[in-house]
Amino acid sequence: MTTEAVLGGHTLTLHRFPLDQKNRSLQAWDSADEYLIEHIQNEHANAKHVLVLNDGFGALSCALHALDTQNSLKVTSFNDSYVSQQACLYNLEENELESRQTELLDSLSDLPSDVDLIVIKIPKNAGFLQYQLSLLSQFENDVPVIAAGKAKEIHTSTLKSFSHFIAEPSTSLAVKKSRLIFSQTKPKKQTCKFPVSWPLEKTEFTILNHANVFSRDSLDIGARFFSNYLPQGKKPLRVIDLGCGNGVIGLQTLAKMPNAKVTFVDESAMAVASAKANIENNLPERVQDCEFVQDDCLTGFSPNSADLVLCNPPFHQAQAITDHIAWQMFVQAKQTLRSGGELRIIGNRHLDYQEKLLRLFGNCKVIGNNKKFTVLSTTKRG
Numbered sequence: 001m002t003t004e005a006v007l008g009g010h011t012l013t014l015h016r017f018p019l020d021q022k023n024r025s026l027q028a029w030d031s032a033d034e035y036l037i038e039h040i041q042n043e044h045a046n047a048k049h050v051l052v053l054n055d056g057f058g059a060l061s062c063a064l065h066a067l068d069t070q071n072s073l074k075v076t077s078f079n080d081s082y083v084s085q086q087a088c089l090y091n092l093e094e095n096e097l098e099s100r101q102t103e104l105l106d107s108l109s110d111l112p113s114d115v116d117l118i119v120i121k122i123p124k125n126a127g128f129l130q131y132q133l134s135l136l137s138q139f140e141n142d143v144p145v146i147a148a149g150k151a152k153e154i155h156t157s158t159l160k161s162f163s164h165f166i167a168e169p170s171t172s173l174a175v176k177k178s179r180l181i182f183s184q185t186k187p188k189k190q191t192c193k194f195p196v197s198w199p200l201e202k203t204e205f206t207i208l209n210h211a212n213v214f215s216r217d218s219l220d221i222g223a224r225f226f227s228n229y230l231p232q233g234k235k236p237l238r239v240i241d242l243g244c245g246n247g248v249i250g251l252q253t254l255a256k257m258p259n260a261k262v263t264f265v266d267e268s269a270m271a272v273a274s275a276k277a278n279i280e281n282n283l284p285e286r287v288q289d290c291e292f293v294q295d296d297c298l299t300g301f302s303p304n305s306a307d308l309v310l311c312n313p314p315f316h317q318a319q320a321i322t323d324h325i326a327w328q329m330f331v332q333a334k335q336t337l338r339s340g341g342e343l344r345i346i347g348n349r350h351l352d353y354q355e356k357l358l359r360l361f362g363n364c365k366v367i368g369n370n371k372k373f374t375v376l377s378t379t380k381r382g
């Protein structure tokens with residue numbers, strides 16, 4: 001994997017997370033980061049406090065500090081992703097920039113208002129961008145906003161979101177297939193539709209979803225199929241809902257298992273907050289049986305600490321299609337399960353998770369099947 005980046009004339013070493021990713025063609029920055037940093041260097045070199053939204057692996061935070069020869073810049077990095085924040089800390093250290101003023105905020109925090117420049121890496125999820133722009137529309141003062149992304153991902157609707165929430169935008173020419181959007185905050189006080197809620201079919205539950213949650217507008221079809229194959233009974237199992245999203249899997253498990261304890265884990269701050277709200281609102285008497293953890297898969301979980309891991313794994317990391325997160329989830333589930341414990345997953349049939357589980361656990365049973373999905377169960381032996 002290429003790790004040597006040149007941003008604003010500075011050479012930086014930038015690693016993508018997780019570090020042991022197999023796909024060597026993926027890197028930790030892109031041409032939109034390069035374009036953005038070059039523009040800031042030319043037009044906003046005097047900024048003292050920059051707010052960065054959605055910095056993938058810390059490339060922007062590192063480059064902004066590298067440009068600041070006075071060592072007086074503060075960077076506030078606002079991110080929904082735990083993995084992105086860990087990568088940012090790692091890359092700051094890797095480039096000896098860890099002592100610079102960097103504040104990491106999660107995506108449900110209040111934004112600092114004393115900033116003099118705001119930069120946005122356009123997220124894949126348009127609703128999440130709208131949520132972030134609605135936060136910017138609460139600013140009382142006019143602060144320049146520069147957004148960057150792949151030209152093909154900047155649509156008329158993207159620009160409309162800017163004009164709806166903040167000032168009418170203009171755009172740059174495309175360079176290396178990336179484009180910049182120029183706007184500024186305006187005290188418009190626009191609200192957005194998030195969080196959204198909907199009734200969970202065949203139950204009395206209502207599911208709340210923050211803006212950046214997977215399948216936030218309706219039940220995921222994989223999760224719907226998986227719901228038919230959840231455990232039930234009175235055993236006091238220690239269950240993990242791994243990659244919990246809005247928590248629909250763990251919530252239904254709690255309802256079917258009166259004595260179970262469930263740990264909800266996701267790397268998205270908005271997912272963990274949604275899952276927590278969904279237990280508090282739907283099964284308040286079970287909150288005491290739950291934990292809500294923002295983590296990179298099961299990193300740091302104690303070995304032998306779970307009886308059952310339930311998982312509907314992701315096959316994307318931001319824009320990249322990849323199975324490395326699913327694999328990491330399976331490996332860490334095996335480490336976390338007690339001997340005799342079970343990992344139960346759902347996957348698209350074409351992803352062939354069965355082969356992966358057989359390789360890792362030495363056994364794998366198909367417990368449910370339709371044209372699109374397979375539900376698999378594997379047991380930790382020995």
Ligand code: SAM
Nearest residue numbers: 214223243244245266267268296297312313314
């Ligand atoms: N369980 C929910 C459902 O069935 O609707 C969501 C499943 S969605 C396919 C996969 C989830 O994995 C997403 O919520 C995503 O944020 C989460 N995820 C992605 N990478 C992760 C990581 N490294 N660690 C923990 N969770 C991750």
